[in-house]
Amino acid sequence: MFNKSLFFQKSEHNVRRFNSTLRWLLVSVLIGIVVGLISGSFGYLLQAVTAFRLSHAYLLFGLPFGAMAIVAMYHLILHEKDPGTNLVISAIHSDDRIPLRMAPLIYISTILTHLVGGSAGREGAALQLGGSIGNAFGEYLGFREKEDRNIMIMCGMSAAFSALFGTPIAAAVFSMEVVSVGIMHYAALLPCAISSLIARAIALYVFGIASPSYEILELPAFDLNTGLIISGFSILCGLLSIFFCVSLHKTSALYQKLFANPYLRAFVGGCAVLALSFAVGGIDNQTYNGTGTSMITFCMAGDISSLAFLLKILFTALTLGCGYKGGEIVPTFFIGASFGSMFGNLIGFSPSLCAAVGMGALFCGVTNSPITSLLICFELFGFEGTPFFLLAIGFSYTVSGYYSLYSSQKIVYSKYKSNFIDKSAK
């Protein structure tokens, strides 16, 4: 048979490729295990610290000092200016190096942030932990080519994101998608999938970190009317994501302009967050302190203050601008969910669906990663609301322009025409 001989000839060729891939697979398993253990312990500690803070509200008085301690730590160990998650992203599309000491620094400083009640997430921590450990694997295992080390950085990012967020599918894709918008680094697909699944298993079975899941309490049928409502809402989400990105960037710039000394900046910022905590209901309330994960359930029930999304933006911008660490994604979810809840209550259309759509659309708007956004919606809310999510993500992606949480993100292909532009995100 002519096919058979050809088949063997070609498959031999593929076996060679498979051998070279084998190396990757082994390393991705290793990264999955190591990053899974570290991120799992980190997630466990975060939960413990958050529970402790909620029952010991006086810890919020540590807000002015926590940021100072973090600034001191970075000053002593890394260098004063911490590029953070941006470095992990830029390392993949440029020659920047990720130092391994980024990992313990972000680990400790994020825990500290959550101990004193700073309003921050944990995805910055996830990407920095995972990225720096993945990169270290690449360097210590003697991978010479930058392209090979890139795959390891992505593996580490996926593993940590998966362990901490409990969304392994979205995590596997996120690191391939977020670096260069319009390019999918599929060479990392299999390694990222493996690292992500292993890290998730470790986080779940060793550290008991479950995957989050929210129920859409009232899911209307998808038709012209409901589709148009969600389209309109997601245009607002796209605009809100610009507002959030700009708020973060500008608050940080304003801090630096007003307070040249980083310790003073940290102290004043901490005081501001503390004052704000008092202003919105006292330190026992803590609606806007920490990640706010637990608030999302209230949002899904349409049971949150109308201005919650603005307050969370303010809290997060003030927290992250003054030196606290953690990330912006869980706040993004909170903001999207509370914005959706407000919108749904306002127009009388399933606040629960709007909250879910708000989370997905805002995530897409601030990360420019539509596929990850779609997958994260499936993992958080199930598959039923799919057409709404697809539409919302499409609108938010388009409306949100070239803004991003990560200034080192590259927009390689235009959002508006199918051509190559390779510009940096705003």
Added chain:
Amino acid sequence: MFNKSLFFQKSEHNVRRFNSTLRWLLVSVLIGIVVGLISGSFGYLLQAVTAFRLSHAYLLFGLPFGAMAIVAMYHLILHEKDPGTNLVISAIHSDDRIPLRMAPLIYISTILTHLVGGSAGREGAALQLGGSIGNAFGEYLGFREKEDRNIMIMCGMSAAFSALFGTPIAAAVFSMEVVSVGIMHYAALLPCAISSLIARAIALYVFGIASPSYEILELPAFDLNTGLIISGFSILCGLLSIFFCVSLHKTSALYQKLFANPYLRAFVGGCAVLALSFAVGGIDNQTYNGTGTSMITFCMAGDISSLAFLLKILFTALTLGCGYKGGEIVPTFFIGASFGSMFGNLIGFSPSLCAAVGMGALFCGVTNSPITSLLICFELFGFEGTPFFLLAIGFSYTVSGYYSLYSSQKIVYSKYKSNFIDKSAK
């Protein structure tokens, strides 16, 4: 507030962008409606023709003549050599033009293929119908820039795929992903999503074409053991997808070498498919004639002959090589499902899950479109088997190398390193 003024300044900029996007939205609605109507009627006719053939088995005696009629039609109306789906793909990454007369030709010839019982799918028809109509919209509405027309071609492809396959999410992403592997043409995201959802609604409500859905009868828990079994199986799927692509290419080449005259080739090919139909159980059996959609249910129950996947490859290669039209995707599903069923029965591990995984993995192997594959798995089988699908698609993507159903597909970024290669698929 400093944020507010900035917000308005930036959002004004975005409103300008939004206006230019508005044009797209309107056109994507139009394309969704028109392509939805045409593809819906096409899908309806295909179902009718298939039912008619099943109850009038003697129609298979038309096999030697159907292909001749199709060759004659293409010779008269287009030109003798039909580039088919490859032209739709290459039109997006090159300056090739898609003639509108491609649409009626593929419409009629695919119906004819299924009337006489050729073993073929309908995705080639979907992509050609949608792509050529989308392109015609671009030309007639006076869109001058190639990038703009590209988006319209992609809209049309998504709309037709969605209407015919009943998987709107995968359809929206497929046309952005399949053209240039490693690049996501996200500029088309929102238009494709809109066209896809509208076309699906029309196919469903006007023509009654339901979305397919298969139940995984026995879903084992995802753990190290089951994960390794599925990994091993999907490596085989990756190799099988190479075998399928090579079989199609080589059968076509062999036909041309043996029978220089296209009418003779069509006649002999038709006779071969007819003879084969007799050989596998007579013309009343028809297991391998037509798309074989109905057979997939048997595969999901583990209830199909062990060699079914090889026979379907042979049937499809002989059918498409001699001049029949339609596409390779539904045969791909059949082959993947029957291969999985065989594998599951052989090793005593959920034939149903293996069949589902086989469909997703084989689709990924022959199209090099992992995200679409993942989404299509969710749409066909629900979200429960997700980790299996992710792993299987990762392995199949890696193992299947640079083979593809579409020789005009570009592999822009290497499958094995994160670097730019821009080579044509094999």
